[in-house]
Amino acid sequence: MIHRHEAGDVCVEANGVMVHAGEVRILSDVSLSIVAGEVLALVGPNGAGKSTLLGVLAGDRKPDHGVVLYDGRPVREWSHLELSRRRAVLTQENSVSFPFRAIEVVEMGRSPWGRGGDFDRDRTAIAAAVAATDVTHLLDRRYTALSGGEKARVSLARVLAQQTDVVLLDEPTAALDLRHQEEVMRTARVLASEGRAVVVVLHDLSLAGAYADRVALLAEGRMVTVGSPDEVLTAETIGDAYGLEVQVIRQPGSGRPLVLPVRT
Amino acid sequence: MTEVDRPVTRRRGRSAVLAAVLGATLIGGVVLSAMVGQLPVAPGEVLGAILRAIGIETAWASDDPIIDSTLWAVRFPRLVMGLVVGAALAVAGAVMQAIFGNPLAEPGVVGVSSGAALGAAAAIVFGITAFGGWAVAAFAFAGGLLAVLLVYFVSRASGRTEVVTLLLTGIAINAFAGAGLALLMFAGDTSSREQIVFWQLGSMNGARWPEVGIVAAIALVGTVAAVVLARRYDLLSLGERAARHLGVDVERLRVISIVLVALLTGVAVAFCGIISFVGLVVPHIIRMAIGPKHRPLIIASAIGGGVLLVFADVLARTLVSGADLPIGMLTSLVGGPFFFYLLYRARRQSGGWA
Numbered sequence: 001m002i003h004r005h006e007a008g009d010v011c012v013e014a015n016g017v018m019v020h021a022g023e024v025r026i027l028s029d030v031s032l033s034i035v036a037g038e039v040l041a042l043v044g045p046n047g048a049g050k051s052t053l054l055g056v057l058a059g060d061r062k063p064d065h066g067v068v069l070y071d072g073r074p075v076r077e078w079s080h081l082e083l084s085r086r087r088a089v090l091t092q093e094n095s096v097s098f099p100f101r102a103i104e105v106v107e108m109g110r111s112p113w114g115r116g117g118d119f120d121r122d123r124t125a126i127a128a129a130v131a132a133t134d135v136t137h138l139l140d141r142r143y144t145a146l147s148g149g150e151k152a153r154v155s156l157a158r159v160l161a162q163q164t165d166v167v168l169l170d171e172p173t174a175a176l177d178l179r180h181q182e183e184v185m186r187t188a189r190v191l192a193s194e195g196r197a198v199v200v201v202l203h204d205l206s207l208a209g210a211y212a213d214r215v216a217l218l219a220e221g222r223m224v225t226v227g228s229p230d231e232v233l234t235a236e237t238i239g240d241a242y243g244l245e246v247q248v249i250r251q252p253g254s255g256r257p258l259v260l261p262v263r264t
Numbered sequence: 265m266t267e268v269d270r271p272v273t274r275r276r277g278r279s280a281v282l283a284a285v286l287g288a289t290l291i292g293g294v295v296l297s298a299m300v301g302q303l304p305v306a307p308g309e310v311l312g313a314i315l316r317a318i319g320i321e322t323a324w325a326s327d328d329p330i331i332d333s334t335l336w337a338v339r340f341p342r343l344v345m346g347l348v349v350g351a352a353l354a355v356a357g358a359v360m361q362a363i364f365g366n367p368l369a370e371p372g373v374v375g376v377s378s379g380a381a382l383g384a385a386a387a388i389v390f391g392i393t394a395f396g397g398w399a400v401a402a403f404a405f406a407g408g409l410l411a412v413l414l415v416y417f418v419s420r421a422s423g424r425t426e427v428v429t430l431l432l433t434g435i436a437i438n439a440f441a442g443a444g445l446a447l448l449m450f451a452g453d454t455s456s457r458e459q460i461v462f463w464q465l466g467s468m469n470g471a472r473w474p475e476v477g478i479v480a481a482i483a484l485v486g487t488v489a490a491v492v493l494a495r496r497y498d499l500l501s502l503g504e505r506a507a508r509h510l511g512v513d514v515e516r517l518r519v520i521s522i523v524l525v526a527l528l529t530g531v532a533v534a535f536c537g538i539i540s541f542v543g544l545v546v547p548h549i550i551r552m553a554i555g556p557k558h559r560p561l562i563i564a565s566a567i568g569g570g571v572l573l574v575f576a577d578v579l580a581r582t583l584v585s586g587a588d589l590p591i592g593m594l595t596s597l598v599g600g601p602f603f604f605y606l607l608y609r610a611r612r613q614s615g616g617w618a
Binding site: 060080081084085087088093094095096097098099101104105108109112158162 | 367495498499506510511551555556557
């Protein structure tokens, strides 16, 4: 049922997606291909429609026009369970209603794969997710008592434990300190190297520049451009989209683009 | 992976302790409840009677036909009614808290019980005889369902419910149902008036086997259904979106759960009146003891709710000699301050009405 993708295969495709909220047009005619083995950074100013697009890609939100295809099949035709074995989503809001322990929250990520299924696979998936997100010391704590950044990492561990081919992350670095931001992005790279397709909504353009294979720039509900970090992260393109004068410099060593506001 | 194993083992330890406590209090409550009353019965005679019923003859069993008929015609039906009504209410509370994502949701607090009572009162006053002898129960169910739907759609926002909204919705529904009950009492004749008053107080007086059977059947079906859904309730506590991402059909789960709550509450109210706070207190205490995982929570709540009502009923019968206190009054007497404590704690912990 679940067929694995080769790197370079298109896993998810959005075609001509349009979303309205009342009179306001949140997304207009957005098309995007999500490719296995690749980290795609979704960037853009506040209100550009990044989270909405991620919601549409995840199948949460039905676009008013256009279609989202998973393996060429419209997302509406997938059952909840099928889809949960195909894609995992980290949302911005990650509160839990009851005082579950962090380990129980991570274990919930395994639920699409059924109980009593493959116990060893569950254990390795959980252990790997826990190690990748550096939450081992938090597992015994109540999730509701964790700090914002800790919650974000435990939730990410839950998403990783789901072990899906498509991973959609909405601002996974927002609440994190510098070290954990880097670790999350490195984890995204590891996922891509395993042949998974990773979409990350980011505000830090330098993070996008450092870790993404492709960058998709949204502004005012339109897809401005999609391309390699070097193509998209230019002073002109970013300056126009954000309405702010920026300079792009190269990081010594990696040569990756760093995007900085022009300051005097 | 010792870090991963540790909390699980400890949880199992606590669950074992809880199971032992529940088992002991259940047996103790059953024996005590059957012993006390106008005709005192020895504990051995109670056990003897139960064992004889399942085909085990012991020397304990009494041959006195009066004791036998007291136990089987009066005390046991009432006792079992307490067990199943308590289970129904506690499970309804646990399910409600799960779908509202809020530990303060409870059939009594948010007005589902009074909605069900209003339905039942309407059936009585208008002398509705449709559905055979089931009219009262059917109307109670309909009233409870209506109330639960109302609360649900009025007070929910993006998968969670704020305490303030929940309580305000409860106030509105309780006020409306109160007005409806007042109108029905005004319109009804003396006997129906008496019946309505009796409901609002809540009692298990005069429980008979056929009624016990109906409540027991629904409580059992409801509890089993809730246990089957338990894992989905766990996922739902991540929020509706995250639950959907993990493969839960949230819309279907909601509808099934709402019907479940209305059914469990409706049947309990129809036969025993408004018994508040069982659905709030029991799951809460269980959650504090063994954590929020819904499968053990719902099973333990069912037993705990039954045990609580059996003991409350013993108190109702014995606190004032010769009088049968309304059990709903007793549970509210204990539940009210407990609810207050929960609010206080919730407010202190989250720094607000989260």
